[in-house]
Amino acid sequence: MSARSTAPRVAITGVGVIAPGGTGTEAYWQSLLSGVSSIRELTRFDASRYPCRLAGQIDDDFDTAGLVPARLLPQTDISTRYALVAGHHALSDAGVASGPEAAPDYAMGVVTSTAQGGFDFTHREFRKLWHQGPEYVSVYESFAWFYAVNTGQLSIRHTLRGPSAALVAEQAGGLDAIGHARRTVRRGTPLMLTGGIDSAFDPWGWSSQLAGGLVSTVDDPERAYLPFDDDASGYVPGEGGAMFVLEDLDAALRRGAERIWGEVAGYAATFDPAPGTGRPPGLARAAELALADAGLAPDDVSVVFADGAGVPRLDRAEAAALTALFGPRGVPVTAPKALTGRLCAGGGPADLAAAVLALRDQVVPATGRTVNVPEEYALDLVTGEPREAALSTALVLARGRHGFNSALVITLPRP
Template identity: 60%
Template sequence: MSATAVVTGLSVVAPNGLGAEEYWAATLAGRSGIGEIERYDASRYPSRFAGQVRGFDPAEHLPGRLIPQTDQVTRFALAAADWAVEDAGVDLGSLDPLEVGVATANASGGFEFTQHEVQKLWTLGPQHVSAYQCFAWFYAVNTGQISIRNNLRGASSALVAEQAAGLDALGHARRLLRKGVRLVVAGGVEAPLNPYALVSQISHGLLSRARSAETAYRPFDPEADGYVPGEGGALLVVESADSAEGRGARQRYGEIVGYASGFDPRPGSGRPPALRRVVELALADAGVRPDEVDVVFADAAGVPEADRAEAEVLAEVFGPRGVPVTAPKTMTGRLLAGGPPVDVVAALLALRDQVVPPTVGTTVPDDLPIDLVTGAPREAVLRTALILARGFGGFNSALVVRR
């Protein structure tokens, strides 16, 4: 079986759109899904803006019996898996279930479900805690529930490396194909916006404390003061080229041709961060020279020191302002492990439509050596895209996709 990993199905659950095409239309139009938190009073929190998914009714997408068993993150994941499989035009029931796997990334688990059950524990007692709590909170639950719902019994995984794991899941999917798996549903989804989850993120001091939604998340801007959290993510159908050809797949959005990951050395070690090395390894894995990369989807931390470090790595690898750079996550917030797969979807659709989506709300200082696409989409000849992700604690990952 061919080891070539092709993407044949896409799905997105994002603050600015449900479904890949709705998300893409909003992104090209510069429509942001970031606003004040609406589900509870967040006025006393130092960070009160988020990218919230709107218009998602679980009852429209899932059997009623599943809803009380699952956190919102798993409801997103199950719906996204259905959409990706539908987009791929694949009948999973016609495949050997041992040849189909699932690889999802998640950093926060079922935070909202857990908060509700813990509240029951301390106010009503242990007999009132749902039996479903034993798995609904778990970061691996999305992989498990997608597998069960679709009878997928092939090699499956759950990856945890904060945001970087969103790319790790897709890199791992390619690895599974090389081991003989035929098709993998892969990506990441998150829902970390309830009070319990928000406070957990506030504690590390990287969340934006801006007082308006328009200025809350502006990576690479001299006034940047952190990121905006968000919920959602993306799942993709990744399969071998032989599988896609054999079943007459109706589309191939692109190939996953390169991937690498690495971990930063401990602070004070004197060794450089791993991002440049990870970028170079991913390009080498893809057999792609720096001058053959047509667009970079940046990690875009929204933290000045981290943004400058990323910009300097890109200048070192591609030359100062040597490649167009974009960060459409400024319209969704930082979705933890769900964000990088959304960037991969955006990259594949950018390659399809030959256009670089914009980074909104950001002004780049003259001394920052990157060509950041701002304001409006930029038409360009695109064949190869690089997607970057860094996770809190030192994780770094890079993925290369080609049209």
């Protein structure tokens, strides 16, 4: 093991999840452990004419349960409502009150990621513009679509006036937001609310997701999204994500934090080289740098939460990166997002939530319906049933379209 950094240690003290299969951290975790798939026919609109009709969809009867004020409903997209609910749960889980009396001004900030913005909201307003005229377009269209809107609404809702930001890197963006929040804590802001949320299940948003050509066209929900499987044929889009409270560990202990879920020990991001250069993708390098940042060696990693694209060439590349770093079958690997779909910017944070729960319960969730892993991948992929294991350190990986790679290392609280 390498020498540990002398930089301030950053703890996760609050977790809030809203994802297919479970609104709330424990409900989400139990859905992963039970192997219940949330992939089904999309019902937000009539998708019968589309080549892909399956999605990891949050229940249509989703209720903000009083956590989003009625005055905000006309001005927020569904993805922002998800972020507000998940953010509330994370702050409550951390035992952190919001409002101007909760902490010194500028002591709490927000960093979020969304890759799709308020798609459903903005496209609804576009339809009004085209069919009824500009006077019918909501004034809230000026910001409800924007990639920074979740950061802004969370900041206003909870009076979090410290350093804040919004990042966009598709599937990798959620981990990037958490990495940036960690950096902000290390620079002196005591507490950050951070994570990623996405949703784009309206006709235009759905079409934009299908346009990339990587979405599975398999009609069977049980076989549509199979990361690292011989029959992998693409992924299934999902919605939702997770929010976290990150704190300076010493400050969290001083205030009597109710729980330390774990430490964000390392983070790194890389970008793939241009096609045709012959240089390897940057995922392995991101993992190496994150481990170096954590002061850990590959042998210290107990489990990897893989990106698991479900696209053969991308699965092959990720398997090669993992075997290069850990050796053939050198570490248990899982991709629980196979049960929920890929949540875009919410995917990495949802995997991080699963990782901290795995460390808590000492069990690795299985990889959906994947059964036949090609021998050439040389992966110790957890399939079928959850696997009990001695877990202390998890590596979470995410890749975004067009070359983004992110890696985050989470550990149990260390002395």
